[in-house]
Amino acid sequence: MSVEQKVRVGFFAAGSIVIYRHALELSQNPDVELVMVYDPLRERAKSLAEQYGMKVAASEKALLSNKNIDAVIVATPNSEHARLTIAALKAGKHVLCEKPMATTLEDAAAMIAAAKASKKKLMIGHNQCLMAPHLKAKALLKEGVIGEILTFRSSFGHGGPETWSQDNGPHTWFFKKEKAYVGSMGDLGVHKAYLLPWLLGSDFVEAGAFVDTKLKRDENNKLISVDDNAVCILKMANGVTGQLTASWTYGAKEDNVTVIYGSKGQMILGADPNYQVEVMLNNGEVARYKVGAVATNTCQVKSGIPDLFIDCILDDLEPPFDGLKGYKALATVVACMESAASKKICAVQNTPPKIKKA
Numbered sequence: 001m002s003v004e005q006k007v008r009v010g011f012f013a014a015g016s017i018v019i020y021r022h023a024l025e026l027s028q029n030p031d032v033e034l035v036m037v038y039d040p041l042r043e044r045a046k047s048l049a050e051q052y053g054m055k056v057a058a059s060e061k062a063l064l065s066n067k068n069i070d071a072v073i074v075a076t077p078n079s080e081h082a083r084l085t086i087a088a089l090k091a092g093k094h095v096l097c098e099k100p101m102a103t104t105l106e107d108a109a110a111m112i113a114a115a116k117a118s119k120k121k122l123m124i125g126h127n128q129c130l131m132a133p134h135l136k137a138k139a140l141l142k143e144g145v146i147g148e149i150l151t152f153r154s155s156f157g158h159g160g161p162e163t164w165s166q167d168n169g170p171h172t173w174f175f176k177k178e179k180a181y182v183g184s185m186g187d188l189g190v191h192k193a194y195l196l197p198w199l200l201g202s203d204f205v206e207a208g209a210f211v212d213t214k215l216k217r218d219e220n221n222k223l224i225s226v227d228d229n230a231v232c233i234l235k236m237a238n239g240v241t242g243q244l245t246a247s248w249t250y251g252a253k254e255d256n257v258t259v260i261y262g263s264k265g266q267m268i269l270g271a272d273p274n275y276q277v278e279v280m281l282n283n284g285e286v287a288r289y290k291v292g293a294v295a296t297n298t299c300q301v302k303s304g305i306p307d308l309f310i311d312c313i314l315d316d317l318e319p320p321f322d323g324l325k326g327y328k329a330l331a332t333v334v335a336c337m338e339s340a341a342s343k344k345i346c347a348v349q350n351t352p353p354k355i356k357k358a
């Protein structure tokens with residue numbers, strides 16, 4: 001695209017992540033024109049459209065066939081991600097799709113194949129990597145401040161998505177297996193399954209997990225059909241092993257903390273609200289960095305994801321948070337689910353299956 005030209009954007013969904021992040025951030029980007037939104041709940045689409053001067057699409061097809069749209073944001077329930085992403089890529093649009101990128105590895109592979117065939121950009125909304133403490137940690141790890149990485153523990157838990165989703169309450173799609181595929185593990189665990197390989201420079205290759213539903217109940221007062229807690233042990237290709245936990249039952253206080261242990265010391269991310277990166281060396285030296293907060297549901301910070309997507313389109317660059325990395329994060333979640341079901345350590349299938357026809 002020429003740099004003088006604005007990127008014209010359409011939205012699949014007018015839900016919370018679009019309201020709080022994508023539409024808000026893109027509306028402040030001078031290189032973007034917000035054109036159209038589709039949501040089956042028309043009132044939601046109308047409200048967002050009025051706020052940003054967009055048109056409401058009468059159907060998915062109306063948005064897909066609109067020649068004045070260059071790029072779409074897919075931010076629907078998880079079950080719709082693959083279908084809409086592939087349709088948009090085939091219609092010649094660039095796509096920013098939310099996480100988890102799909103509900104099966106086959107669908108995720110088909111999304112990657114569709115992006116390749118269309119020569120359009122496919123980016124997945126894995127926003128953890130752009131958070132200030134994680135960017136600082138990556139730079140410090142590259143300098144080798146804590147030596148050789150040995151192990152880690154990473155946690156992402158809050159009180160649950162039913163107060164965040166626009167389907168506010170126990171009827172939310174996040175609680176339905178057919179719409180979400182997985183619960184806390186797909187909503188929160190997948191973020192850390194993406195972040196840790198990016199931070200530590202190695203893919204997860206094996207997983208063992210206990211994945212349970214302990215507390216959350218749906219509108220019929222039945223335990224929900226997806227998990228609300230997951231405790232996982234993971235091994236990387238470089239031999240590093242560690243723990244990942246995801247939870248929707250940390251009701252009193254959100255926990256979004258990662259600790260990385262190396263041969264020379266350890267690094268704590270997101271524990272101290274004032275010093276979001278802390279480095280403690282075995283020789284007693286301590287360094288604390290004030291770099292900005294990790295985003296939480298209740299304390300939103302600019303994600304930078306939509307702006308990066310637009311830059312990749314304008315500069316014709318492969319998005320750094322691409323389909324393959326999104327696939328591997330999903331594959332880690334899938335391996336954890338398989339491990340919990342089989343009570344065995346399971347391999348992470350990091351190579352997407354071949355797709356016959358994109």
Ligand SMILES: NC(=O)c1ccc[n+]([C@@H]2O[C@H](COP(=O)([O-])OP(=O)(O)OC[C@H]3O[C@@H](n4cnc5c(N)ncnc54)[C@H](O)[C@@H]3O)[C@@H](O)[C@H]2O)c1
Binds near residue numbers: 012015075099126
């Ligand atoms: N990156 C992040 O940190 C982050 C944070 C929250 C949510 N998410 C992801 O974003 C996606 C949406 O989550 P949310 O919190 O906005 O949910 P939400 O419940 O607030 O909104 C979902 C919206 O999708 C609409 N929808 C359903 N089917 C649709 C279709 N076929 N076309 C268009 N719209 C459709 C619903 O009517 C609803 O308005 C999920 O995949 C979720 O995992 C990512």
